[in-house]
Amino acid sequence: xxxxxxxxxxxxxxxxxxxxxxxxxxxxxxxxxxxxxxxxxxxxxxxxxxxxxxxxxxxxxxxxxxxxxxxxxxxxxxxxxxxxxxxxxxxxxxxxxxxxxxxxxxxxxxxxxxxxxxxxxxxxxxxxxxxxxxxxxxxxxxxxxxxxxxxxxxxxxxxxxxxxxxxxxxxxxxxxxxxxxxxxxxxxxxxxxxxxxxxxxxxxxxxxxxxxxxxxxxxxxxx
Numbered sequence: 202x203x204x205x206x207x208x209x210x211x212x213x214x215x216x217x218x219x220x221x222x223x224x225x226x227x228x229x230x231x232x233x234x235x236x237x238x239x240x241x242x243x244x245x246x247x248x249x250x251x252x253x254x255x256x257x258x259x260x261x262x263x264x265x266x267x268x269x270x271x272x273x274x275x276x277x278x279x280x281x282x283x284x285x286x287x288x289x290x291x292x293x294x295x296x297x298x299x300x301x302x303x304x305x306x307x308x309x310x311x312x313x314x315x316x317x318x319x320x321x322x323x324x325x326x327x328x329x330x331x332x333x334x335x336x337x338x339x340x341x342x343x344x345x346x347x348x349x350x351x352x353x354x355x356x357x358x359x360x361x362x363x364x365x366x367x368x369x370x371x372x373x374x375x376x377x378x379x380x381x382x383x384x385x386x387x388x389x390x391x392x393x394x395x396x397x398x399x400x401x402x403x404x405x406x407x408x409x410x411x412x413x414x415x416x417x418x419x420x421x422x423x424x
Contacts, residue, residue: 237312240365248311253297253322267295270321274404280329284349286407297322316362318355336361337377349409
């Protein structure tokens with residue numbers, strides 16, 4: 202039976218779609234190892250890279266809205282390649298995603314400050330597989346920022362690395378980290394190389410993008 206759990210990512214909780222895995226092989230950590238802090242859902246359960254989640258807003262009504270995969274305006278890509286957020290919490294559910302961590306030293310969990318890839322977890326044609334993996338695209342002069350799109354890679358030194366960090370207010374924030382070594386990042390307060398992920402308006406839709414001061418949580422208040 203499929204289960205639903207919630208995770209808050211500052212702007213958003215994330216919902217697990219499938220949770221049927223039962224571990225038969227507990228992991229024994231070395232006694233001298235200090236495990237990183239796991240990202241928790243709102244029920245207190247640790248995120249699992251083997252499960253699927255849906256990113257939804259903590260706000261209601263016009264301030265809400267799920268994150269979904271959609272077609273980018275004027276794109277010539279053969280598959281949907283834009284990362285959007287619905288304009289309201291009344292409407293379709295978002296597209297499920299998986300978080301794929303860069304470190305397997307502590308099992309399948311997802312940890313704060315860990316570099317990770319994000320992939321829309323959907324059935325798709327072979328041609329479109331790479332168009333499920335999040336990345337940051339080129340600078341968009343009309344919007345004055347870099348937009349989130351798909352077409353990324355997993356585990357490579359490119360524009361596909363993100364991380365989840367603890368918010369100073371509530372929950373977590375999502376950052377984009379264009380670094381070359383897949384390791385646990387420094388804390389967000391000392392990180393000079395990561396950019397914040399927020400929302401901008403593109404052709405009447407909310408598009409995830411890099412922003413200077415507005416995170417996903419507060420960006421929706423601009424609508």
